[in-house]
Amino acid sequence: MGKNKTLAIIGNPNSGKTTLFNRLTGSNQHVGNWPGVTVDRKTGQVKYGGKAADMVDLPGIYSLSPYTQEEIIARSFVLSDELDGILNIVDAANLERNLYLTLQLIALGMPMVVALNFIDDCRAQGIEIDCNRLSELLGVKVVPISAKRGENMDELMGMLVGEMEAPRRQPAYLHGVGSAITRAAKVLECLPVRRASLPFYSAKLLEGDAAMKAQVELPPAAAAEVERIASGLSSHMNSEDREMIFADALYDFVEDAVRQSVTRPEDPPLTTTEKLDRIIINKWLALPIFAFLMFLMFATTFGPVGGFLKDLLEGAINGWLSPSVEGALTHVGAAPWLVGLICDGVIAGVGGVVSFLPQIVILFFFLSILEDTGYLARIAFIMDTLLRKIGLSGKSFVPMLMGFGCTTPAVMAARTMENEKDRRMTIMLTPFMSCGAKLPVYALFSAALFPDHAGAVTFSLYILGIVVAILAGFLLKKTVFRGVSAGFVLELPPYRMPTFKGTVLNMWEKAKDFITKAGTIIFLMSIIIWLLQNFTPTFQVAASSADSILGVLGTVIAPVFAPLGFGQWQASVSLLTGLVAKEAVVSTMSVLYGAGSTAALSGVLGQVFSPLAGYSFLVFTLLYMPCMSAFATIRREMGGMKWALGAAAFQTVLAYLVALLIFQAGSLFF
Structure with a gap:
């Protein structure tokens, strides 16, 4: 019997990653440490239709930029030979923020499925998402789910244990990459620049990796711009500026994809989170x-x-x-x-x-x-x-x-x-x-x-x-x-009802450590x-x-x-x-x-x-x-x-x- 394929579940913090991991693997989990790093590594098995796949729960991150310890761990693992595919969990109510990481993962050309979580919350807010259109734009499978309620779990597990697709050739996303590179070229032309200082996804393209090009085929015009950029970019612009240019271009693509695939009510009522925050984080009552x-x-x-x-x-x-x-x-x-x-x-x-x-x-x-x-x-x-x-x-x-x-x-x-x-x-x-x-x-x-x-x-x-x-x-x-002091940026997740299973598992982990x-x-x-x-x-x-x-x-x-x-x-x-x-x-x-x-x-x-x-x-x-x-x-x-x-x-x-x-x-x- 052949070895199970290994999949990574990766997404932004507060995207429901742990809930989905627990839902997919049940109680069949193992907790260890990443080699050389004292950070928990949770692994479990997804079983469906007589087939199985090993799942690794990566730390919640916002990007693959190697700055924080979590990003370093996630980046190293997705680039390792150990990984066979990616399950990217995305908060459906916050696509603009979540899809930035998704684009970086797609650029790897690895078999991948996007799980659009909290789809039930979106419906409750009157938000409609055309998953077929979003899938077409990204070039990967997009599955609407609710990890908390178990919605569409059968469909998702079937994809994970079956033959996952790599990003399709010439998806609309790649034109977005080509556009990003073209825009960057107009600003950063002339002198050489170290490739290591470029963002991860653009650096991989500029390195001319044969395996990458086999999976990610750029349009001819974009490919020509890649070669031109690789031969010389401005050395007077620091890596942070270059990072910002590429990030800005990708966010432009994200905004356009959201406009094409998401319909929101014209005059949405206040959400439960907004109503509660008016009281809970009130400066006098907090x-x-x-x-x-x-x-x-x-x-x-x-x-x-x-x-x-x-x-x-x-x-x-x-x-x-x-x-x-x-x-x-x-x-x-x-x-x-x-x-x-x-x-x-x-x-x-x-x-x-x-x-x-x-x-x-x-x-x-x-x-x-x-x-x-x-x-x-x-x-x-x-x-x-x-x-x-x-x-x-x-x-x-x-x-x-x-x-x-x-x-x-x-x-x-x-x-x-x-x-x-x-x-x-x-x-x-x-x-x-x-x-x-x-x-x-x-x-x-x-x-x-x-x-x-x-x-x-x-x-x-x-x-x-x-x-x-x-x-x-x-x-x-x-x-x-x-x-x-450094600036403080903190995401306030929406209020959610805790799951019984998640609460019990958390209590068990603490009790087990104590015992x-x-x-x-x-x-x-x-x-x-x-x-x-x-x-x-x-x-x-x-x-x-x-x-x-x-x-x-x-x-x-x-x-x-x-x-x-x-x-x-x-x-x-x-x-x-x-x-x-x-x-x-x-x-x-x-x-x-x-x-x-x-x-x-x-x-x-x-x-x-x-x-x-x-x-x-x-x-x-x-x-x-x-x-x-x-x-x-x-x-x-x-x-x-x-x-x-x-x-x-x-x-x-x-x-x-x-x-x-x-x-x-x-x-x-x-």
Whole structure:
């Protein structure tokens, strides 16, 4: 049986690419990394009529120009021998923007199908698209679909697993290319120019590639102009100007194609998106609405719903699993130290973290809904105004939003920023966002010390992280990163109803990451912490935890944190293990305090910490340097250990100062 052909799904951001990928491949997906680059590579299979094709989900991009990391990945993959065809997904309601990438892909001459998504939304707005005419103009198959509703999926899948057509010879599009080159020639004639500086599609034509010419046959007049341009263009015009000339010519073709194939109502009513945006991004209402939604999210996560589900899971772990394992080990005559290691070390440590899984899932359910509806993009737009007032780039908030999930990919998201100073500053500020790994620590302390206001306390930490990031950014902008911020261009996608399947898949990915970390890093840390807690520096069995290796180490560093309100050696050691993974703070405390359940640990914390000292501990946890995975990413993205250590020192010192200020100032009133 022959090898399946490999297809790439590629399109603009917010074009429904992920929804279509999930619809085509179902749950048969594999997530890896692009070779040499830590960016997710999703692959799956499209099956139809007894045939199959492998599908690769490329990052959402606007063009094949090799500027951002996403564009470099997409460009490299579509030019590789690995690819057999392209599925280009296009937002039917925004053809003018989407078709620019489509034209670049067509110029490759590779087998290709254009999926015109959101066709149902177009009909609802009274927009009619003549797909046959558009197909004729582009020279490729155009299929109107609705990825969300599954409209025309059979037709599309049949094309993908069957024999896909390459762009037809002499389609109207090629005349547009010829016209573009002719227009450019009139402006850029005379002297030689480096071909590498030309746009990708024009460079391929000018290189005279035989395989390309076999697929893309220019009209004679255009071919003559190509040869003339290849022999000499003005060296006095820079590559950006040349890029603009070709882009302008192609956009002219796009506008003409849209005029010929799209019919819009003469006096269209306001869309649902336009009506909602009049309220949601209103300059007076935007921030209160944002604050209310965030508060509702945390009140649900840490209120009766999240608390009830957490108690159920914790009861299963501590009321059934731990006693069952202890009984089984005792029955077979296991050594007491082994029983202690497994029950008091592994189960107490890992179970103390896993019990927060329901609240993690609830939180990411809300975040998934906000992202899928298009609201998170509005938050970035809203915050841009505030950030501009204190001299920061609005682009900084986009990676920061990702930081609420995980710091590591959020730091990598800063690659899309063209301004190097803004990019470095964003990387330094992103760890101040409350990543999902900090959530178990928040949940533990807020439930133990603020049982009636757990949601409000956690909400305040998320807001505090944003405020500190803004103020720290202002400080960095005035000192280390002086200069003008780059412009902020952000597409606001239309509001869309999230799909059940997409939301569940997103929640599952987050839950899987959390469980995987609990079963690996936290598992290993729990064993190490138990061993270090039960042996002295001379490797004798410790009479008490205070005499253990951790006790001695904690006693040395505990005075440093005493001014912050938590001078206990157990708290100090927990912060150290939090450098490996923030969830390890909870598992370490479970082991060190000998608490078999989070309920028992909450009781201990209520006796050891005052509410003010506990909040100070949470603030330090929020702001101090991130885990080792994020630190390694920061080192790679900032180009050296010096920058990474500087960022870590800045974050930790700032965490200390803010926690110190909160505790000392609070001590005057409480």
